[in-house]
Amino acid sequence: MNCLKIRGLLVTTKTPVQVSYEFVRQNLQGVDKFEQKLRLLGALHAIQDERQIGRLHTYYPGQRTELDYTKYGVWLFPNENWNEPLFYYTGTGIDHASKAIKGFTITVDPSARDAVRLYRNCVLPKALWLPPSLHHHAQGWDVFGIEVYVAVDNATDLTANAIILMFFINGVIVLRMPPRRGDLKGTVERTQQTIETRVVSSMPGYVSKKYTGLDPRYKKIRDRAKAKANMTVADFQARLVEGIQEHNHARHPDFKKPRIQVWRDGQEQAPLVLPTGRLQLRTTFALTYEATLTREGVQAETLMFNSPELHAVYRVHTGEKVHVKVDPDDVRSVLVFVPQLNEPVEAFLSTFDLDFPMSLELIRVVLKRLEERYTGNEVWREEIGFHLLDELQRVQSGPMTRTPGKTKRSDAQAATHAVALPTVTPQQVHTSTNVSLSDLLKGSKI
Numbered sequence: 001m002n003c004l005k006i007r008g009l010l011v012t013t014k015t016p017v018q019v020s021y022e023f024v025r026q027n028l029q030g031v032d033k034f035e036q037k038l039r040l041l042g043a044l045h046a047i048q049d050e051r052q053i054g055r056l057h058t059y060y061p062g063q064r065t066e067l068d069y070t071k072y073g074v075w076l077f078p079n080e081n082w083n084e085p086l087f088y089y090t091g092t093g094i095d096h097a098s099k100a101i102k103g104f105t106i107t108v109d110p111s112a113r114d115a116v117r118l119y120r121n122c123v124l125p126k127a128l129w130l131p132p133s134l135h136h137h138a139q140g141w142d143v144f145g146i147e148v149y150v151a152v153d154n155a156t157d158l159t160a161n162a163i164i165l166m167f168f169i170n171g172v173i174v175l176r177m178p179p180r181r182g183d184l185k186g187t188v189e190r191t192q193q194t195i196e197t198r199v200v201s202s203m204p205g206y207v208s209k210k211y212t213g214l215d216p217r218y219k220k221i222r223d224r225a226k227a228k229a230n231m232t233v234a235d236f237q238a239r240l241v242e243g244i245q246e247h248n249h250a251r252h253p254d255f256k257k258p259r260i261q262v263w264r265d266g267q268e269q270a271p272l273v274l275p276t277g278r279l280q281l282r283t284t285f286a287l288t289y290e291a292t293l294t295r296e297g298v299q300a301e302t303l304m305f306n307s308p309e310l311h312a313v314y315r316v317h318t319g320e321k322v323h324v325k326v327d328p329d330d331v332r333s334v335l336v337f338v339p340q341l342n343e344p345v346e347a348f349l350s351t352f353d354l355d356f357p358m359s360l361e362l363i364r365v366v367l368k369r370l371e372e373r374y375t376g377n378e379v380w381r382e383e384i385g386f387h388l389l390d391e392l393q394r395v396q397s398g399p400m401t402r403t404p405g406k407t408k409r410s411d412a413q414a415a416t417h418a419v420a421l422p423t424v425t426p427q428q429v430h431t432s433t434n435v436s437l438s439d440l441l442k443g444s445k446i
Contacts, residue, residue, distance in 0.1 A: 060266045062266055064150070067092075
């Protein structure tokens with residue numbers, strides 16, 4: 001005899017009970033799984049496994065942004081001169097209500113520096129960070145500004161102290177999603193899947209999320225994709241921008257009009273908020289380092305920065321602990337925040353002068369190569385400007401070269417950033433042994 005309770009009635013049957021999937025689904029609809037696990041297992045387990053209804057609703061475009069990196073990847077060449085591709089990931093930012101893609105960044109090794117770039121690319125006008133060849137896309141890609149909430153997972157690059165501070169400076173509330181709860185930021189997950197299916201999956205070098213990682217069972221699949229790779233990072237970026245534009249102008253699944261139009265309509269309720277002024281931009285989208293104020297200035301990473309204004313502050317506040325704001329894409333100057341002063345002090349790179357911006361990753365690799373090349377010979381430091389440009393030209397246009405003490409990913413990231421710079425042509429240096437008096441006085445009135 002088998003007993004089965006149906007709609008409150010106890011039914012007895014002699015045949016084995018066979019329950020359909022639909023029967024189970026309908027009965028489980030009335031069970032509050034969150035409350036059930038809250039009582040049985042506690043709040044931590046319940047939050048990780050079940051979403052509490054009504055906690056994370058979004059009511060208008062521009063209220064909430066979701067940031068994440070793709071689970072899939074693409075084998076790409078940093079530039080045309082490299083003979084070995086590397087595995088790149090794409091970070092994207094999505095507006096939760098309109099489902100429009102706000103910005104992206106491409107990196108071989110996600111870090112806090114890339115998180116700054118990703119959020120900056122989502123907030124600011126696209127003409128400020130797209131390469132010149134893609135500036136025409138900026139006209140149809142709206143400026144999204146600062147949101148109320150930003151949802152991130154527990155990845156170390158998105159939860160680093162410098163990144164959380166960047167969000168707080170902008171007045172953004174950070175929603176850190178618990179582990180194994182991808183559905184709490186499901187919009188960015190689904191959007192990445194859409195871009196993967198419609199745009200990326202047909203590209204040479206593409207590897208699905210199922211086969212990424214180090215599982216030896218899928219090594220042959222990854223090797224086949226690597227062998228087919230023939231695109232540079234710039235090529236991939238151009239095709240990705242076109243795919244994003246198509247996605248943003250495609251019909252929203254709920255409102256039946258273009259996603260970008262849903263965003264524009266929402267600005268009537270939530271006007272655009274943007275950081276204004278060069279000082280606020282440099283203070284917001286930057287990495288923060290703690291340093292000690294010395295006679296030589298301040299040190300961030302391995303670089304020294306100083307200025308007459310900072311030296312004047314040093315004479316009054318010797319040895320003071322300060323905070324240094326560094327733009328990861330432009331290390332020519334920094335902002336130094338001294339606790340006793342109301343305004344930051346600008347300091348400049350004291351080792352050499354640069355006429356163009358250089359990223360942290362690029363200058364690290366170039367200086368490391370110079371140190372290794374001239375080991376035991378410090379004469380190169382006297383003409384460091386020339387030698388730096390000479391080495392930078394090698395990174396820009398030379399073949400793949402490994403840097404001692406650096407990983408292959410560091411070299412690839414530096415090569416990727418070097419391609420975006422104007423072509424470098426180092427000027428010939430004349431020493432005192434081969435310069436005549438007439439050359440020294442050339443152009444003077446003597």
